[in-house]
Amino acid sequence: MTTIQAAALRVKWKQQVDPPPCEHLNLELELSDSSSTGNYNCIVCGECVVHKPQ
Numbered sequence: 614m615t616t617i618q619a620a621a622l623r624v625k626w627k628q629q630v631d632p633p634p635c636e637h638l639n640l641e642l643e644l645s646d647s648s649s650t651g652n653y654n655c656i657v658c659g660e661c662v663v664h665k666p667q
């Protein structure tokens with residue numbers, strides 16, 4: 614997803630009356646101008662989850 618999509622998701626998520634905790638189980642690589650930012654965003658809540666290489 615793009616950084617814009619992630620930001621929109623985060624806004625939408627926080628608009629909930631009582632946002633449930635999200636475990637960020639489904640991640641998608643964040644894209645900026647069709648190139649990767651190296652970050653991953655949760656597709657449910659839009660939160661940025663930094664991918665830590667092992």
Ligand SMILES: [Zn+2]
Nearest residue numbers: 635637655658
């Ligand atoms: Zn999440």
